[in-house]
Amino acid sequence: MADNAKGRERKPRITVKDLARDLNMSVSTVSRAFHPHAVIAQQTRDVVLKRAQEIGYRPNPFARSLITKKTRIVGLVVSDITNPFYPEVVTRMTEDLRAFGMNVMLVAAQAPKEIDDAVRLLLTYQPDLAIILASRLSPEVRDECEAQGTPVVFFNRLSEDDHCFGVSCDNRIGGAMVADFLIDRGHQRLAYIAARPDASTNVERRAGFVQRAIERGLEEPVCVEAGLFSYEAGYGAAAAFGALASRPDGVFCANDILAIGFMDGVRRELGLAIPEDLSVVGFDDVAMAAWPSHALTTVRQPVEAMLKSTVDIARKVSAQPAAEPFVQRIAPTVLVERQSTRNRHAD
Amino acid sequence: MADNAKGRERKPRITVKDLARDLNMSVSTVSRAFHPHAVIAQQTRDVVLKRAQEIGYRPNPFARSLITKKTRIVGLVVSDITNPFYPEVVTRMTEDLRAFGMNVMLVAAQAPKEIDDAVRLLLTYQPDLAIILASRLSPEVRDECEAQGTPVVFFNRLSEDDHCFGVSCDNRIGGAMVADFLIDRGHQRLAYIAARPDASTNVERRAGFVQRAIERGLEEPVCVEAGLFSYEAGYGAAAAFGALASRPDGVFCANDILAIGFMDGVRRELGLAIPEDLSVVGFDDVAMAAWPSHALTTVRQPVEAMLKSTVDIARKVSAQPAAEPFVQRIAPTVLVERQSTRNRHAD
DNA sequence: CTGAAAGCGCTTACAG
DNA sequence: CTGAAAGCGCTTACAG
Numbered sequence: 004m005a006d007n008a009k010g011r012e013r014k015p016r017i018t019v020k021d022l023a024r025d026l027n028m029s030v031s032t033v034s035r036a037f038h039p040h041a042v043i044a045q046q047t048r049d050v051v052l053k054r055a056q057e058i059g060y061r062p063n064p065f066a067r068s069l070i071t072k073k074t075r076i077v078g079l080v081v082s083d084i085t086n087p088f089y090p091e092v093v094t095r096m097t098e099d100l101r102a103f104g105m106n107v108m109l110v111a112a113q114a115p116k117e118i119d120d121a122v123r124l125l126l127t128y129q130p131d132l133a134i135i136l137a138s139r140l141s142p143e144v145r146d147e148c149e150a151q152g153t154p155v156v157f158f159n160r161l162s163e164d165d166h167c168f169g170v171s172c173d174n175r176i177g178g179a180m181v182a183d184f185l186i187d188r189g190h191q192r193l194a195y196i197a198a199r200p201d202a203s204t205n206v207e208r209r210a211g212f213v214q215r216a217i218e219r220g221l222e223e224p225v226c227v228e229a230g231l232f233s234y235e236a237g238y239g240a241a242a243a244f245g246a247l248a249s250r251p252d253g254v255f256c257a258n259d260i261l262a263i264g265f266m267d268g269v270r271r272e273l274g275l276a277i278p279e280d281l282s283v284v285g286f287d288d289v290a291m292a293a294w295p296s297h298a299l300t301t302v303r304q305p306v307e308a309m310l311k312s313t314v315d316i317a318r319k320v321s322a323q324p325a326a327e328p329f330v331q332r333i334a335p336t337v338l339v340e341r342q343s344t345r346n347r348h349a350d
Numbered sequence: 351m352a353d354n355a356k357g358r359e360r361k362p363r364i365t366v367k368d369l370a371r372d373l374n375m376s377v378s379t380v381s382r383a384f385h386p387h388a389v390i391a392q393q394t395r396d397v398v399l400k401r402a403q404e405i406g407y408r409p410n411p412f413a414r415s416l417i418t419k420k421t422r423i424v425g426l427v428v429s430d431i432t433n434p435f436y437p438e439v440v441t442r443m444t445e446d447l448r449a450f451g452m453n454v455m456l457v458a459a460q461a462p463k464e465i466d467d468a469v470r471l472l473l474t475y476q477p478d479l480a481i482i483l484a485s486r487l488s489p490e491v492r493d494e495c496e497a498q499g500t501p502v503v504f505f506n507r508l509s510e511d512d513h514c515f516g517v518s519c520d521n522r523i524g525g526a527m528v529a530d531f532l533i534d535r536g537h538q539r540l541a542y543i544a545a546r547p548d549a550s551t552n553v554e555r556r557a558g559f560v561q562r563a564i565e566r567g568l569e570e571p572v573c574v575e576a577g578l579f580s581y582e583a584g585y586g587a588a589a590a591f592g593a594l595a596s597r598p599d600g601v602f603c604a605n606d607i608l609a610i611g612f613m614d615g616v617r618r619e620l621g622l623a624i625p626e627d628l629s630v631v632g633f634d635d636v637a638m639a640a641w642p643s644h645a646l647t648t649v650r651q652p653v654e655a656m657l658k659s660t661v662d663i664a665r666k667v668s669a670q671p672a673a674e675p676f677v678q679r680i681a682p683t684v685l686v687e688r689q690s691t692r693n694r695h696a697d
Numbered sequence: 698c699t700g701a702a703a704g705c706g707c708t709t710a711c712a713g
Numbered sequence: 714c715t716g717a718a719a720g721c722g723c724t725t726a727c728a729g
Contacts, residue, residue: 029717044714063476069412090437093456111445129412365721
């Protein structure tokens with residue numbers, strides 16, 4: 004027991020000094036071995052690194068960042084955790100950033116007010132970059148980031164001002180893809196199930212979808228306002244959909260989780276069959292979309308490319324914090340066809 | 351443009367020195383104002399804190415932790431992101447820890463090997479505590495945590511050795527609750543759909559369930575091995591279930607996501623009706639369990655209490671790192687009855 | 698109760 | 714190419 008407790012006492016960490024003494028070198032030299040661009044004899048570096056490995060020395064990132072002003076910490080702010088797209092993205096983002104030695108400090112919160120506070124606490128850790136997943140930042144907090152010199156990237160949202168980076172799918176193109184897909188398969192009356200009216204993703208998917216439908220000579224698709232990106236919102240939208248004068252035969256939902264709720268609502272509340280009575284298309288291609296119960300046809304977000312772009316930004320601002328922000332929109336290329344849609348030309 | 355770029359340069363941060371000069375005090379005094387237990391005149395503290403607020407000074411946590419050896423960073427290791435229980439827990443945990451000024455550094459990874467590397471990187475940041483959600487840690491990495499004096503808590507898993515804290519639901523009791531629930535409602539032939547054989551959650555839920563069924567005079571429940579905690583595993587288990595000689599009328603699945611997959615498989619592959627042909631019970635009570643499409647009866651994990659216990663540990667080890675580890679098992683108290691089960695006494 | 702000084706573990710000009 | 718020294722932004726004995 005006593006032994007046990009003793010084992011858990013915070014052991015004094017091995018420091019540069021220890022390693023320098025061990026190697027009979029100066030701390031300067033030892034330190035240089037850990038910096039790829041530092042001027043040091045290759046042989047010396049090898050010796051240092053080897054010995055460090057042996058005795059388990061790793062530079063203290065806090066002491067280091069006190070001088071370099073770099074923390075290798077990336078703040079990740081996520082609020083909409085009910086959308087399975089985000090856990091998937093968070094996991095991959097964490098892995099990808101780690102591959103470049105960057106650690107993720109997570110800020111998850113529900114209320115916008117909480118987000119603000121959380122970001123402020125995050126800022127005291129001087130992250131090299133803050134990544135905002137699908138939420139808003141109050142203008143004040145945005146300014147605080149700027150004042151502190153922390154670059155911000157909005158992921159999967161249109162950046163609202165030109166002080167921030169933005170990485171997102173080209174949602175207009177995605178919306179148009181869906182319209183083409185449905186029209187090519189003989190659908191005549193299209194509908195859009197809308198989510199948050201203030202989300203760029205919702206607005207753009209809708210615009211691309213509606214515009215393409217009109218371009219191709221269909222009537223303007225009817226819109227049902229579900230209000231949120233959630234299962235419940237989709238389920239609830241089924242009632243309003245059922246009340247439409249003439250029933251659409253092709254429905255595009257703002258994202259997958261909304262589509263899945265909508266499908267369940269349509270089936271259980273309206274007693275309609277999918278895809279016999281109507282086709283349903285989503286957006287994201289979350290893992291759940293492939294489940295046999297829904298087999299949702301959907302636009303796959305170019306997550307790989309979006310993550311790569313984000314990691315590139317992280318590396319760039321890490322080297323050069325004053326880099327000029329830009330917005331990158333990546334066109335989706337894959338529409339995964341499953342059993343929630345069918346070809347109506349046969350009718 | 352030039353203006354823009356200039357605005358983004360990392361501004362020199364306000365330091366104690368700046369604030370001390372501004373207030374005509376020594377840095378020592380200013381510093382003390384930020385430490386609740388420090389000896390300082392109340393009036394002085396008020397003045398300092400007020401002025402700090404005004405000019406936006408916040409102590410640099412890195413510089414601070416260099417001396418205190420406390421980082422207020424909690425490492426959160428999560429691997430099984432396909433189970434919606436974890437995103438929910440991660441969000442709440444992050445919020446709850448933040449309420450005590452602790453930040454979460456997230457380590458998400460798929461492969462065990464990756465986890466090891468990720469935890470090593472995490473360790474260089476000297477987290478005050480590492481919380482492991484439902485994954486394993488290789489013995490070597492466990493030793494590295496110990497060597498560095500970083501306490502470890504296993505969340506929702508039985509701690510495997512007495513060097514680590516453990517916080518989990520009492521899964522035996524939970525399993526027994528399910529058996530009682532089904533038996534009380536007239537079910538005669540019980541079955542268990544098993545997930546990872548090496549997970550304590552799976553093993554204990556099964557044991558509690560089987561034992562109680564036997565105690566109450568039923569035949570030993572049959573077990574179907576699904577192998578994993580996933581939708582796909584549950585869906586796949588339906589086939590084996592359908593091949594059983596005599597069909598069970600009450601099924602307990604190792605957790606919700608497995609149950610949801612199982613229900614879909616049973617309905618689509620076997621053409622059986624739930625709850626008419628069989629009742630299905632899950633474990634966790636994730637948000638998805640309440641969706642109308644599944645309306646899953648399930649044991650609610652005592653998440654509140656589990657989180658509270660975890661945060662308490664975080665605060666305790668933060669004050670006294672050598673605290674003796676313990677394992678806390680919290681009995682579940684709520685079994686949420688929905689429409690995936692019914693009363694068979696009427697038959 | 699407050700201040701001057703040392704020091705946490707590093708990095709980086711500056712000499713040599 | 715290497716070392717001695719200064720300093721990053723704090724905290725904390727130690728005096729007073």
